[in-house]
Amino acid sequence: MANKKRVLVTGFEPFGEHAVNSSWVAVQELERMGLGEDVDLHVCEVPVEYQAVQSLLPSLWKEHQPQLVVHVGVSGLATTVTLEQCGHNKGYKRLDNCRFCPASHCCMENGPDCIQSVLDMEKVCKRVNDSALGVTLSVSEDAGRYLCDYTYYTSLHLGQGRAAFIHVPPLGKPYSSQDLGRALQAAVQEMLKLLELDHKDSECCNHTNQHQHGHQ
Secondary structure (H helix, E strand, C coil), X not given: CCCCEXXXXXXXXXXXXXXXXXXXXXXXXXXXXXXXXCEEEEEEEECCCHXXXXXXXXXXXXHHCCCEEEEEEECXXXXXXXXXXXXXXXXXXXXXXXXXXXXXCXXXXXXXXXXXXXXXXXXXXXXXXXXXXXXCEEEXXXXXXXXXXXXXXXXXXXXCCCEEEEEECCCCCCCCHHHHHHXXXXXXXXXXXXXXXHHHHHHHHHHHHHHHHHCC
């Protein structure tokens, strides 16, 4: 199919107490399941390193030219699959896997404090929860001021808001890798539907405006 949607989904490498990072396990499960015939899915494991994220993400956006990028990270505090609405620029004081943190403690010098995803995460959450998937989703506006938040903010900037971040609990607390894969699949499919609706709405508006201008 010539006009397949391109989607990039990433998980993180192990760090700290997470010797197995459930985010990457879940992303690999999603890769096995796929997102349907009309979606070209690419996956990537991201290092838990600020400097690696700064160099890797621009190259991923450039290489794949995706319609949507979804980052997945683990949260030891999470008991649901959590959709993050926004990324934050400041407050990065925790050391990464290389014992490094940005001297400025921020993601982008002079960048906005917060960047929102163009996706309405409450809407995505409700649709997936209403589908009786057997996995509970929730929405958050604080991705934690570590590599998850840092990565999300960077992608929201690079993709002009066409990015999402999903926090998953550690494996077995309470969900299996298959459960998490199904939750990612359902959430990303709903995100793509919303993006398509937005695209059609904007095309419709443009057509209406052109039509009106033609009659002035």
